[in-house]
Amino acid sequence: MDGASPELDFSLAKEADFGEVMSISGDIYGGIDYLPARYHAWLKQPSRKVILAKSKGRVVALVSTNIVDDGHTVVLEGLRVTPKERGKGIAGLIQRYCLDLIRNQFPEVKVRRYSRSGHFEPESLSKFRLICRQEILALHFNLEEVRPKLDAAIAQLKVSGTEWEDPILLQASDVKRVFLNPCVVDNVLPGRTIIQDWAPYKPLESNLETLLKRDLFWMADSKEEPKVLTLGTAPYRIPIEAECHRFNIDIFGKHFPHARNQFLAQLQHGTSALQGPLYCLLYLAPSLWQEMLSFCQSSLGLRKERDIEGQNVLETEV
Structure with missing residues (x-):
């Protein structure tokens, strides 16, 4: 896959990327991240794509897309950015790349869903519907x-x-x-x-x-x-x-x-x-x-x- 940014290259995750992926997961949720236990299973799920963003050959971000709801919904999961690269817009870039990929390959998908922690102010929900x-x-x-x-x-x-x-x-x-x-x-x-x-x-x-x-x-x-x-x-x-x-x-x-x-x-x-x-x-x-x-x-x-x-x-x- 060609990268959508001159600074980032995007590709499907592989088993061999596990070590680098874990290096960006270590501090997530204070060491209780689920990703280490889910990564290998995710790669085997036919409805799922796990996308990596690499900078100068090194993994700097990951996100997973999963097609559910009879093919009408994409769920974005597992967004991770390496600590040194946070705050630089990489999370937005990898998500945008994934959504472009879904639009091209799965035109029947109409809705995207996320689960996010935190408290949201009304103005921050202007682009989303809060389901629960x-x-x-x-x-x-x-x-x-x-x-x-x-x-x-x-x-x-x-x-x-x-x-x-x-x-x-x-x-x-x-x-x-x-x-x-x-x-x-x-x-x-x-x-x-x-x-x-x-x-x-x-x-x-x-x-x-x-x-x-x-x-x-x-x-x-x-x-x-x-x-x-x-x-x-x-x-x-x-x-x-x-x-x-x-x-x-x-x-x-x-x-x-x-x-x-x-x-x-x-x-x-x-x-x-x-x-x-x-x-x-x-x-x-x-x-x-x-x-x-x-x-x-x-x-x-x-x-x-x-x-x-x-x-x-x-x-x-x-």
Whole structure:
């Protein structure tokens, strides 16, 4: 591919670029970046293109485009710029190149979506539509220390008789029926959107088929009339410290008791074979954030690890 700028050359990412890509990822999110665990899988996905920007032969930026929503939407993910080159407009250049590429190769794509952290002023949203916002609660703990507290918290809720209903681990045959239920789409999914690992998807059969191929834990409080649904990623290694894993839980719905129960069940199920340090990131409705933090502090002895600004799903025309 020819570069769109005399200073930058653009190309499709390759396996051999991994080392350089990781060198621009190291300080992202304070060492808990998902990119190291996603890069190789991204290169194998037929609907995705991972684009690199190089200056004088060295990687200075990366962004990924993924075609979703029956081919009508492009999702931009994983934007990274090497620390020394930030603030020079490179992020805008690589995104512009990717969008030109999409317009030329996929003329049926009409919408682009992003997930971005932070708080946006109204004037900064003039070019975008805000689809939804989720808050982020980041927890860091040692699994050997927390596991007895986790088991005890679940046991105590079960004894109460009214506070606990066993979350349902959905099988593949259940997922489409539950997530495509019109009441779920309208009343449970934030902005009528499924968000998985920062990527937004419309509740469509094709998107669910894609997500079902991934190693995810799908949970609900009911198959018929759910109030809360959760998606848990399989834990993956992150570079911040040796043997440290990251575990993400996307929580959809605003009913706190059921959200709390599924958080506990996801944590118990998803980390059963792990030991050592874990970063657990919860993505949840803003109305649940404080109550979930208070529960984690009082029942599990946890504290938030760091302040991470909320997750915003934005869209605009291509």
